[in-house]
Amino acid sequence: MVNYVKYFQKEDIAATCAMTDVKGDRSLRPSEQVDPDLYLRIVEKRDDGIVVRGAKAHTTAAVPSNEIIVMPTRALRDKDKDYAVAFAVPVDAEGLKFVARSTVPRERGKMDSPFRSRWGVTETVTIFDDVFVPMDRVFMCGEWEFAGSAAELFAIYHRHSYCGCKPGVSDVLMGIAALLAEYNNVEGASHIQSKLTDIVCTAEEIYACGIAGSVQGKPMGPGTYVPNITLVNIGKYIAGTHIYEEIYRVHDIAGGLTITCPSEKDYFHPELKNYLEKYLKGKADIPTEHRVRAFKLAEDLTAHGFAGWIMVASCHGGGSPEAQRITIYRGYDFNKRKEIAKCLAGIKKFEEFPEFEG
Ligand SMILES: Cc1cc2nc3c(=O)[nH]c(=O)nc-3n(C[C@H](O)[C@H](O)[C@H](O)COP(=O)(O)OP(=O)(O)OC[C@H]3O[C@@H](n4cnc5c(N)ncnc54)[C@H](O)[C@@H]3O)c2cc1C
Numbered sequence: 511m512v513n514y515v516k517y518f519q520k521e522d523i524a525a526t527c528a529m530t531d532v533k534g535d536r537s538l539r540p541s542e543q544v545d546p547d548l549y550l551r552i553v554e555k556r557d558d559g560i561v562v563r564g565a566k567a568h569t570t571a572a573v574p575s576n577e578i579i580v581m582p583t584r585a586l587r588d589k590d591k592d593y594a595v596a597f598a599v600p601v602d603a604e605g606l607k608f609v610a611r612s613t614v615p616r617e618r619g620k621m622d623s624p625f626r627s628r629w630g631v632t633e634t635v636t637i638f639d640d641v642f643v644p645m646d647r648v649f650m651c652g653e654w655e656f657a658g659s660a661a662e663l664f665a666i667y668h669r670h671s672y673c674g675c676k677p678g679v680s681d682v683l684m685g686i687a688a689l690l691a692e693y694n695n696v697e698g699a700s701h702i703q704s705k706l707t708d709i710v711c712t713a714e715e716i717y718a719c720g721i722a723g724s725v726q727g728k729p730m731g732p733g734t735y736v737p738n739i740t741l742v743n744i745g746k747y748i749a750g751t752h753i754y755e756e757i758y759r760v761h762d763i764a765g766g767l768t769i770t771c772p773s774e775k776d777y778f779h780p781e782l783k784n785y786l787e788k789y790l791k792g793k794a795d796i797p798t799e800h801r802v803r804a805f806k807l808a809e810d811l812t813a814h815g816f817a818g819w820i821m822v823a824s825c826h827g828g829g830s831p832e833a834q835r836i837t838i839y840r841g842y843d844f845n846k847r848k849e850i851a852k853c854l855a856g857i858k859k860f861e862e863f864p865e866f867e868g
Contacts, residue, residue: 511649514598518577525577525598528566528636529664533583540586540593550580550638551592552651559644560651562595566636568826573610573632575601580638581650585658594657596650597643605641608634614815621774621803625810631819662837663736668828670737673720673745679753679820680713683760686808690764693801695793705759712752719745739841747834753824757812764805769813771805 518525531540534548543549550564562580572578581596599606613630616623650656688706691697719741726738761768767790776782777799792801811817825831846865852858 514647514649521576523576524571524574525579526569526571526575527664528569528572528578528580529583529661530567530569531583532565532567532635539590540584541589549583549590549593550595552595553592553640555651557645559642560595560597560648561640561642562597562638563640564638566638569608569634569636570827571632572601572608572634572636577601578606578636581660581664582657584661586654588654590657591652591654594650594652594654595648596660597648599641599643599647603641603643605639607637607639609637610634613819619774620778621799621806623810624803624807626814626816630816631823665829665833665837666736666739666742669746669834670720670723670742672749672828673716673723673742676746676749676824677713677717677720679824680709680716680756682811683756684709684713686804686811687760687763689804690801690808693792693796693804694765696763702763705763709756709759712748712756716745716749719748740838743834743837743841746828747831747838750825750828750831750834753821757817757821760808760812764808764812767805768808771802771809774806777802 531549534543534545540546540549540551547564550562550566552560553563554561566580569578577598577600579596579598582594586594601608610632611634612632614626615630616626618627650660684706687709688697691699691702691706696702723737723741723745726741727735728738730736771790772782772786777786786802787798790802791798811820849858849863853860853863
């Protein structure tokens, strides 16, 4: 593992993590599935390495990466030990196949789809068709006791990074909403200000959880830190559950042209341009084209294919909201809170409370 880290840093390679298995019947453990390949597993152990079979879902940025790092997606039991496997392989390893898709790309034009014509994301179904992994690239091989903590550790860092990146999405969403409020000249209306403030609160709550999670992080092993588990899970939980409301606020503030704005072909058509310049005008001192461009961005990011991606990615990326709830509940000290309630209710004396300071 340490050698691999050294190689990784020396070569400055890019890798993605394929953790989420396709999982088949969600109510069954890996070894209980009708088809044993629905979680990635070791099918052969040799002196020089292992052979693995299975498939991972939703692997982000696998295609443009140099390497794929694989690890178990959940806690395992003794019977599941063939599924306790972690390793790294280059993307061109024999038997490794990527079924890739990307986020609704569009041709670059003058005005339509300003975001999707420039940026996108790919995810893959990552298939391991009896892929050989040399032993020096195998990091877990049957040690099922560690699968749960490895998966949880990955999730903590992932959720922590969400606390940094997701507020960036909110910045874009509130930027669109604030701009269109200005162009429609409703930015002085109190309900518009309240709705913009709601988006700000969501963004800053998530960001604050990220910062607080870092500040309350603890050293873990040589040279590494782990952020506060509860706080970063709360940050990711807010991100995943509030995104729908954020997008709703943008729609509410922007107005219906978010989806009914004429195409650039019509807007720049010689016969139509003057009509559309005139009738799509908002606030008098704002060029119509600016307003139309802002609506195009709103449409691109909140009302078509990419909007769906943002919503589902926020909800499920880094684990579905229930995964965060479970982690938050399990790690939270409810007994301490019960003690507080007992003291306040007169069931227990304040002096008996462990953290009582007079
Ligand atoms: C855009 C995007 C990018 C992603 N990128 C990556 C990546 O790069 N690498 C990677 O490894 N993963 C990645 N993921 C995967 C992500 O972590 C999963 O989508 C997430 O963990 C949910 O798993 P799932 O999609 O299989 O949904 P499911 O697990 O099927 O969840 C659907 C619902 O069922 C519930 N559920 C599931 N199992 C049970 C159970 N046993 N009991 C009760 N309820 C249950 C869940 O809580 C949820 O409400 C990505 C996902 C998305 C959407």
